[in-house]
Every structure is written in C-alpha cells, then in structure tokens.
Amino acid sequence: MLPDTPRPESLQPGEVLWLTTTVNGTRYEEVVDSRLTLADFLRGQLRLTGTHLGCEHGVCGACTVLVDGDAVRSCLMLAVQVDGRSVETVESLAEPDGELTPLQEAFSRCHAVQCGFCTSGFLMSATAALREGPVTTPGQAREVLSGNICRCTGYAGMVQALLEVGEGAPGGE
Amino acid sequence: MIGSPVLRREDRRLLTGSAVYLDDIELPGAYEAAFLRSPHASARILSMDTSAAAALPGVLGVWSGHDLAQLAKPIPPKVTHPELQDVPRYSLPPESVHFVGEPIAVVVAVSRYVAEDALDLIEVDYEVRPAVSSTAAALAPDAPLVHEHLESNVAVHITQRAGHPDQALAEAPHRLSETFTVHRGGGHSMETRGVAARYDVGTGQLTVWDTTQSPHYVRNMLAFLYELSEDEIRVIAPADVGGGFGPKAQFYGEEAVIPFLARLLQHPVKWIEDRRENFLATMMERGQTHRVEIGFDDDGHILAVKDVFEHDQGAYCAGLQVPTITLSTLPGQYKIPNIHSELYACYTNMVPTSSVRGAGRPQAVVAMERMVDRMAEHLGLDPAEARRRNLVQADEFPYRAGLTFRDGSPLTYDSGNFPELLARVLERVGYDEQREQQKELRARGVLRGIGLAGYVEGCGLGPYEGSRFRLKNDGTILVTLAAAPQGQGYETVYAQIASDAMGLDMEHIWVRTGDTSTIPFGQGTFASRNTATAGPATLQAGQLMRERILSVAGVLLKADPSDLTFVGNRVQVKDDPDRSVTLKDVAQVANVGRHGITLPPGVVPGLETTSYFAPERAAYASGTHVAVVDVDPETGAVDIVAYVIGHDCGTVVNPLLVDGQVLGGFAHGIGNALLEQSFYDSSGQPQSTSYLDYSLPSAVEVPPVELVHVHSPSPLNPLGAKGAGEGGTIPAPAAIANAVEDALRPFGARITELPLSPAKIVAALSAARSGAGPSDTTIHGEV
Numbered sequence: 044m045l046p047d048t049p050r051p052e053s054l055q056p057g058e059v060l061w062l063t064t065t066v067n068g069t070r071y072e073e074v075v076d077s078r079l080t081l082a083d084f085l086r087g088q089l090r091l092t093g094t095h096l097g098c099e100h101g102v103c104g105a106c107t108v109l110v111d112g113d114a115v116r117s118c119l120m121l122a123v124q125v126d127g128r129s130v131e132t133v134e135s136l137a138e139p140d141g142e143l144t145p146l147q148e149a150f151s152r153c154h155a156v157q158c159g160f161c162t163s164g165f166l167m168s169a170t171a172a173l174r175e176g177p178v179t180t181p182g183q184a185r186e187v188l189s190g191n192i193c194r195c196t197g198y199a200g201m202v203q204a205l206l207e208v209g210e211g212a213p214g215g216e
Numbered sequence: 217m218i219g220s221p222v223l224r225r226e227d228r229r230l231l232t233g234s235a236v237y238l239d240d241i242e243l244p245g246a247y248e249a250a251f252l253r254s255p256h257a258s259a260r261i262l263s264m265d266t267s268a269a270a271a272l273p274g275v276l277g278v279w280s281g282h283d284l285a286q287l288a289k290p291i292p293p294k295v296t297h298p299e300l301q302d303v304p305r306y307s308l309p310p311e312s313v314h315f316v317g318e319p320i321a322v323v324v325a326v327s328r329y330v331a332e333d334a335l336d337l338i339e340v341d342y343e344v345r346p347a348v349s350s351t352a353a354a355l356a357p358d359a360p361l362v363h364e365h366l367e368s369n370v371a372v373h374i375t376q377r378a379g380h381p382d383q384a385l386a387e388a389p390h391r392l393s394e395t396f397t398v399h400r401g402g403g404h405s406m407e408t409r410g411v412a413a414r415y416d417v418g419t420g421q422l423t424v425w426d427t428t429q430s431p432h433y434v435r436n437m438l439a440f441l442y443e444l445s446e447d448e449i450r451v452i453a454p455a456d457v458g459g460g461f462g463p464k465a466q467f468y469g470e471e472a473v474i475p476f477l478a479r480l481l482q483h484p485v486k487w488i489e490d491r492r493e494n495f496l497a498t499m500m501e502r503g504q505t506h507r508v509e510i511g512f513d514d515d516g517h518i519l520a521v522k523d524v525f526e527h528d529q530g531a532y533c534a535g536l537q538v539p540t541i542t543l544s545t546l547p548g549q550y551k552i553p554n555i556h557s558e559l560y561a562c563y564t565n566m567v568p569t570s571s572v573r574g575a576g577r578p579q580a581v582v583a584m585e586r587m588v589d590r591m592a593e594h595l596g597l598d599p600a601e602a603r604r605r606n607l608v609q610a611d612e613f614p615y616r617a618g619l620t621f622r623d624g625s626p627l628t629y630d631s632g633n634f635p636e637l638l639a640r641v642l643e644r645v646g647y648d649e650q651r652e653q654q655k656e657l658r659a660r661g662v663l664r665g666i667g668l669a670g671y672v673e674g675c676g677l678g679p680y681e682g683s684r685f686r687l688k689n690d691g692t693i694l695v696t697l698a699a700a701p702q703g704q705g706y707e708t709v710y711a712q713i714a715s716d717a718m719g720l721d722m723e724h725i726w727v728r729t730g731d732t733s734t735i736p737f738g739q740g741t742f743a744s745r746n747t748a749t750a751g752p753a754t755l756q757a758g759q760l761m762r763e764r765i766l767s768v769a770g771v772l773l774k775a776d777p778s779d780l781t782f783v784g785n786r787v788q789v790k791d792d793p794d795r796s797v798t799l800k801d802v803a804q805v806a807n808v809g810r811h812g813i814t815l816p817p818g819v820v821p822g823l824e825t826t827s828y829f830a831p832e833r834a835a836y837a838s839g840t841h842v843a844v845v846d847v848d849p850e851t852g853a854v855d856i857v858a859y860v861i862g863h864d865c866g867t868v869v870n871p872l873l874v875d876g877q878v879l880g881g882f883a884h885g886i887g888n889a890l891l892e893q894s895f896y897d898s899s900g901q902p903q904s905t906s907y908l909d910y911s912l913p914s915a916v917e918v919p920p921v922e923l924v925h926v927h928s929p930s931p932l933n934p935l936g937a938k939g940a941g942e943g944g945t946i947p948a949p950a951a952i953a954n955a956v957e958d959a960l961r962p963f964g965a966r967i968t969e970l971p972l973s974p975a976k977i978v979a980a981l982s983a984a985r986s987g988a989g990p991s992d993t994t995i996h997g998e999v
Contacts (some may be wrong), residue, residue: 049488078329092240093233095458097406098491102907105406133233143231153226154876158703159230160406160458181920187913192907194406194459195703196878198915199942 257900317496325887388511407458431739665959675939676748698738717758744939881944
C-alpha cells in the first residue's frame with residue numbers, strides 16, 4: 044500500500060509510517076502503523092508465521108528474531124524500529140533447497156522439539172550464541188537456552204543438541 | 217517398529233517455521249475479537265454501555281451476555297457427581313461475575329488492535345461483592361457465599377473408605393498427622409488458547425479451528441449450545457498445537473462465542489488469547505490442603521491412612537475429575553488395609569480449576585509420601601526401607617486397593633513392579649553411598665537431603681478412542697485419529713503402530729488427527745490415555761486393513777491371502793517375487809473401480825477399516841523418583857545435585873518420545889516443587905499475571921535427570937500400553953519436599969507448603985531455630 048493511498052474508512056486513523064527493511068535477505072518497503080509490533084509485522088504483514096508469540100511481554104522468547112545479528116524479542120520492538128536494518132527469522136535458517144542447518148538437524152536428532160511452538164525462538168537465540176563462539180559445556184548450553192522457555196521437553200534434548208553442534212564434548216551431560 | 221526410537225515426522229516443519237498453528241491459518245480478512253473481562257472477583261453487573269465502543273471506526277459489533285440470549289445455556293461440568301451443588305457457568309454471564317477475568321462482552325473489529333481500543337470504551341457499572349480467594353476462606357464461618365443461592369461454598373463432599381480406618385487409627389501403636397498445602401499453578405502451554413471460525417452460507421457448514429485437546433468434545437458442546445446437529449459443525453484441532461497440558465481439554469465460553477459470531481456475521485472471526493488472558497481466564501489446578509493422619513506399627517507397617525482435603529474448585533465446577541482422582545490416588549504403591557479419603561471441593565472467587573498435567577495426583581502423592589517419610593523419621597527407619605516394607609508386591613496384581621477410581625471402576629492396579637522400581641532407582645542414584653556422603657557433608661555443615669516418592673497413575677481412561685484406516689488412491693495408507701496432538705508426535709507414533717499392525721513399511725503410512733469431519737466419534741487427548749486407547753484401536757484397525765488388502769490382492773494374484781506379504785508398496789506372493797501387485801493397483805480395483813463395470817469375483821470393495829477400542833477399566837502406570845538436594849540455609853536456595861526417575865508405562869512404542877514425555881513432565885514437576893504459584897490477594901485479585909511474577913522453569917532450573925525404565929505391560933489392552941505423559945510430574949514435588957526436609961532434619965524444620973520458595977525454606981528454618989519446632993506436626997498415641 045502506498046502512503047497516499049486512502050485508508051479504508053473503517054480503519055483507525057493512526058500515524059502511518061514508511062518502513063524499509065531487509066528480512067531474510069529480501070528488501071521490503073512497507074507502510075505500517077506506528078504501533079505495530081515487529082512480531083505482528085513479520086507474522087501479519089509479511090506472513091512469516093514461523094515467529095511465534097508466547098507471552099507478548101518479553102519473557103518466553105518464542106518471538107526471538109535477529110536484528111542486525113542480535114537476538115531480540117520481536118514482541119517488544121515496534122516494526123518501525125527495524126527501518127534500515129536487517130532482520131533474520133527462523134524461515135532463513137534452512138537452505139533454499141531444504142537442507143537443515145546442523146543445529147536444526149541436532150534438534151530433531153536429540154528430540155529437542157515437541158509441540159514446536161517455542162522452537163523458532165530457541166533456534167534463533169542459539170544461532171546468535173553459536174555465531175559468537177563455541178558452546179562447549181552443559182553449563183554454557185543451559186545459559187544460552189535460559190533466555191527462552193519450553194514447556195514440553197525439559198530442555199535435555201536442547202542441551203544435547205547445542206553441545207553436539209557447539210564443538211562440545213560428545214555425550215553432553 | 218513398536219519399540220524403536222524413530223525420529224519424528226513432525227520435526228521438519230516445526231524447525232523451519234512452516235508449521236501452521238491456529239494463528240497462522242490463512243483466513244483472509246478475518247475479523248478479530250477481544251473480550252471484556254471482569255476486573256472484580258465477585259460483582260453484580262448493574263449496567264453496561266457499549267455504544268462508544270460500537271461506534272469506533274473498525275468495530276463490527278459489541279455483544280454482552282444480554283445480546284447473545286441464544287447462548288444463555290450454561291456449560292455443563294465435564295465430570296459430575298450426584299451430590300454436586302452445580303451452578304451455571306455461562307459463556308458470557310449477563311448478571312454477575314465470579315472471578316477476575318471472566319468474560320462479559322466481546323468486541324469484533326477489523327484487527328485485534330482496534331478491538332482492544334474498543335474494550336477501553338465500554339462502560340460497566342458493578343456492585344462489588346465480598347470475595348473468597350482460598351478454600352480456608354471459603355469454609356470459614358460466615359464466609360461470603362461465592363454463589364448467593366447456595367447454602368455454603370462446598371460444591372461437593374465425597375468420602376471413600378476401605379476397611380475400618382477410624383478403628384484402625386484408634387488402635388494403631390503410632391499415629392502422626394500433618395497438614396500440607398499445595399498452591400495453585402497452571403498449565404502454561406507456550407501457545408495460548410485460540411479459536412477461529414468460518415460459516416459457509418452455501419453449505420450451512422460452520423467450520424471451527426480450535427487449539428483444543430478434544431475436537432469432538434468441542435463439536436458436541438457447540439451442537440448442544442447452538443441446538444444444531446453435530447453434522448453442521450466441523451471442529452478442527454490444527455495438526456500443530458503449541459502444548460496442551462490439560463487446560464485445553466476443557467470447554468470455555470470463548471469457544472462458544474467466536475463460532476457463534478462467525479455464523480451471525482457470516483464472516484470469519486478469530487480470537488487468540490493473549491498471555492494476560494491466559495493468566496486470568498484459563499483454568500488452573502493444584503490448589504488443595506490435606507490434613508493427613510497415618511497409623512503404623514513398631515515395624516513401620518502402615519495400618520491406616522486418613523486424608524481429609526479441601527480442593528479449590530474455583531468459581532464454577534468445570535468438572536470434578538481432578539479432586540476425584542486425588543481421592544483414589546492416596547494409597548499409591550502401598551498396601552494399606554484401612555483408608556479414609558475425604559474431599560471438600562470448594563467454590564472460590566478465582567478462575568475455575570481443571571486438569572493440569574498430573575491432574576490431582578501430585579497433591580495426593582504429597583499427602584502420602586510426605587507421611588511415609590515422617591513415619592520413617594519417627595521410627596528411626598531409613599525412608600527407603602520404610603517404603604519397601606509396605607509396597608504392593610509384584611505377584612499381587614491385579615491388586616484391589618479398596619477405593620473407586622474416577623472412571624467409576626474399583627481401583628484395581630492391573631500390573632506393575634514397585635519393589636523393582638524402588639530397587640532400580642536406589643541402585644542408579646547410589647543410595648547407600650549417597651547416605652554416607654550425606655553424613656560426611658552434614659559434619660561439614662552442608663545441608664544435603666535425599667527424598668523419595670512413588671506413585672500409581674490411573675491412565676488410559678475410557679470410554680473409547682477410535683482409529684480409521686483407508687487405502688488411498690495413490691496406494692498409501694491414511695490413518696485417521698479423532699485424538700488431537702499437542703506435541704506428542706502422533707504422526708510418528710501411530711504410524712509405527714500401524715506399520716506393525718499391517719506388516720507394511722512406515723513410509724507408506726500417513727497419520728491425520730483432530731478433525732471431526734474425518735472420523736465421527738472421539739474423546740480427545742487427556743489423562744495419559746491415547747497410547748492405551750487409540751493405540752489398540754490402531755492396532756486392530758490396521759490388522760483388519762491388512763486382511764482386507766491381502767484378500768483383494770489374493771483375488772488379483774490368484775493366490776491364497778495367507779501366502780501373500782507386503783514388500784515395499786507391493787503385495788507379493790511370498791516365494792515368488794514375480795507375482796505381485798502394487799497397493800495403488802489394489803486401490804484402483806477395490807476403491808476407485810470403473811464406472812458400471814462388475815468387480816472381479818471375490819473382491820470386497822471399499823478398503824476402509826475402523827476400530828474403536830474401549831478399555832474395560834483404567835490401566836495403572838507407576839514410577840518412583842529420588843532427589844538429592846543441597847539447601848543453602850542463608851538464602852533458602854535448593855540445588856538439585858542428582859535426580860533419578862524410575863518409570864513404568866508398560867509397552868513403550870517409541871522410547872525417544874516416551875523419554876521426552878517424562879523429561880518434559882519432570883520440568884513441570886520442578887515448577888510445581890520450587891517455582892510456580894498463582895497468587896491471589898484476599899479480595900480475589902490475581903497477583904501473578906505475567907512471567908515476571910510467575911516463574912516457569914528455564915534450562916538453568918531444570919537439572920539433568922537419569923531415567924530407568926521398568927516395563928510391566930498392561931493386560932487390559934492388546935498393545936500392553938499405559939500412559940506416559942504425566943509420570944514425570946506427579947511425584948516430583950513430593951520427592952523434592954522430602955529431600956529438602958531431610959536436608960533440614962538437623963534443625964527439625966518442617967516443610968508443609970508447596971511450591972518451596974526460598975522464603976518458605978528460610979521461614980521454616982527460622983521457626984525451627986527459634987524453638988517453635990515442628991508446629992504443624994501432632995504426635996498422638998505414644999504409649
């Protein structure tokens with residue numbers, strides 16, 4: 044929608060802003076409500092629904108995405124805050140041909156996934172951490188994972204998965 | 217394939233962000249709803265003005281309970297009792313509210329943002345009434361009545377007895393009693409509840425997408441409330457639902473309102489619960505207070521147990537399943553000749569309670585297992601030995617405990633091996649060495665404790681579950697289940713069972729779940745029941761399908777069906793690879809057919825088989841946990857240094873997934889033991905409505921665990937399966953509380969309240985040090 048396109052009468056006349064951002068390598072020019080959250084922008088406007096909303100107050104981490112490489116809570120950011128910045132979501136992890144990253148492979152192998160709702164956030168948090176450096180001990184792995192909440196798995200599989208790809212000792216805990 | 221740790225078929229879509237949860241379903245242009253919720257725990261609605269909200273641009277409409285008179289039927293309790301003092305639970309109560317968060321009006325708008333703007337414009341006048349926010353307050357003399365027309369706040373009072381408990385207690389050489397309180401906690405699936413609905417004017421079909429654990433239950437409830445035929449309503453639980461844990465197996469007003477409005481507006485409508493609503497309005501559990509008395513002889517044989525407990529039912533009775541499970545879970549693994557189990561279910565002005573993973577069992581296990589430790593302490597017995605002396609033995613099954621389970625059948629343990637479970641966990645944790653180490657550490661001032669707790673879990677409940685096989689035109693097998701998964705891996709597990717049932721490779725078998733239009737009858741996912749009900753149904757329907765396909769192939773190959781076998785996607789004569797026919801060919805003949813052309817003689821058309829399995833009664837899974845903890849007396853922090861889970865769920869279909877269930881359940885148990893408490897103030901205002909005030913266990917709070925498995929197949933179903941979903945949770949609070957009290961034993965500090973926050977531990981230590989002693993403990997009958 045162009046900025047001078049008349050908005051449907053039924054919509055609230057709020058402040059509307061231009062947004063130019065790169066998401067998963069694709070450049071978007073979009074018009075957004077000033078109060079639209081980044082999570083709702085990704086999910087509703089770009090239809091990248093792999094980013095999930097678990098608490099909408101920044102604790103559970105299900106909505107974690109990378110903005111300029113940093114893991115952030117997309118429920119606590121406004122869409123307009125990524126103007127001119129680059130966003131990576133879970134949809135960007137696997138290769139276009141479908142090949143999974145070693146971390147994704149390890150999550151499946153170690154049964155680190157059950158309902159999967161929190162999984163995207165864990166993958167993005169862990170991806171950011173692994174880019175920063177190796178994760179070699181169970182304690183480190185648990186620290187990396189502790190910013191996100193999973194209600195299904197009890198975390199054991201995720202700790203194992205992270206150690207298997209984090210250049211940690213085989214066998215984990 | 218049964219017994220193999222097959223990796224899950226579901227994982228790829230979950231790992232790549234391509235799964236479709238309810239809020240991801242494409243419903244272009246769908247309106248979004250938001251609910252106005254009561255800010256008071258008890259109030260009369262004097263007036264409501266929705267005009268400003270309705271006039272807001274982007275708002276399609278605002279409805280209160282008065283406006284939706286067609287929805288005025290109350291939602292009946294899921295499990296009831298002849299003596300239940302039932303009170304109506306309305307989808308949108310028009311006259312009065314009974315808990316904070318109760319929905320009283322709904323706004324439908326072009327977006328959730330606009331709908332929430334409109335909520336702020338609704339004016340409501342309330343007459344606030346006094347509220348009760350604990351069972352103690354509900355039972356106090358002159359307590360305000362949660363429901364004015366009732367005589368008291370007791371929803372139901374039920375007593376179960378075995379033997380002669382009063383006489384046995386009176387005559388017991390030793391008696392001990394204690395009061396234990398377990399506080400409210402929630403399910404907290406990471407995906408909240410949600411409902412979307414679309415009405416098709418042309419077909420008259422109402423399609424409802426719901427995050428429910430029980431799509432057929434929702435369909436039947438909607439048909440009842442709307443006075444429609446069940447065929448006019450299709451309820452779909454999406455293949456991807458982000459966790460359930462019990463609260464999503466219940467039926468809520470929002471689920472009645474949203475499809476109703478979609479039909480009224482003839483336009484798709486969606487409501488996604490936000491986390492604050494989840495804290496306020498999604499059912500919780502756990503809140504119980506137990507007054508337990510145990511009688512035993514000099515050798516530590518339990519002669520009688522009496523447990524009188526208050527159960528927090530919340531503002532309405534959504535069902536009595538939880539407290540009735542508690543009633544009969546009390547004796548657990550022990551042979552107790554005299555039992556008295558007595559329930560007072562109380563109405564309170566808090567969100568109604570219903571099943572949360574564990575469902576009334578963790579509290580009963582606290583009551584029993586904490587008293588076994590007290591008995592051991594009293595007699596100077598080792599707690600493991602005290603247990604050993606009372607366990608039901610492996611050769612005593614089926615064992616009748618003398619009570620009645622919640623499924624209506626006599627509490628009869630079908631199979632198990634409790635002594636083996638205990639021995640295996642003690643061996644794995646290195647129990648004797650742990651006790652030695654504890655002594656050494658104690659001498660150095662380190663407070664180490666060891667705690668045990670065992671349980672028996674009635675699971676695999678009826679009435680039935682179904683499974684439907686169809687040979688598709690492309691030659692693959694479609695297995696359709698009524699039950700809906702929330703992360704358990706049904707698409708994998710049931711393909712494993714189907715593969716063994718048919719003798720066909722898993723790669724030709726696909727599993728679909730949770731859509732009422734594809735299988736007419738079903739119950740749903742709850743009470744750790746599906747592997748033991750849908751599992752046998754799948755086994756039976758698969759065996760039938762094998763026979764049917766081989767019979768058709770026999771005609772086509774001019775061979776005896778008993779000489780045929782599956783090889784890949786072909787049916788082949790066993791000793792003659794040249795004589796074979798593909799499954800696609802079989803489908804072409806028996807299912808697709810050729811218009812007007814007679815079938816080959818002997819071919820029975822329509823390769824579709826359905827089986828419903830109805831267990832004659834519940835199966836009983838069991839388990840024993842041991843926790844080793846260090847307690848910091850200054851901060852009250854609990855460090856779990858070792859934890860072993862012994863688990864027996866009979867036949868294991870997929871050990872990878874069963875371990876996942878147990879470990880995940882254990883994390884929930886850690887939350888119940890140490891972290892999770894839903895606080896309400898005395899006026900019924902919830903005080904923990906975000907994850908800043910309600911701590912869920914993260915990866916640093918959940919310690920590494922070791923699992924040991926014992927396999928006692930159930931004789932009650934052909935798979936031998938029992939439930940695995942709740943055993944990780946059930947005894948964890950009791951085991952950890954026993955360990956903490958053991959750590960504090962040098963001071964005589966008493967742990968009587970869960971979860972065990974650091975503040976409670978420091979307070980217990982202070983009370984013990986100041987000489988107040990074990991204030992709640994009463995010792996009787998020392999002669």
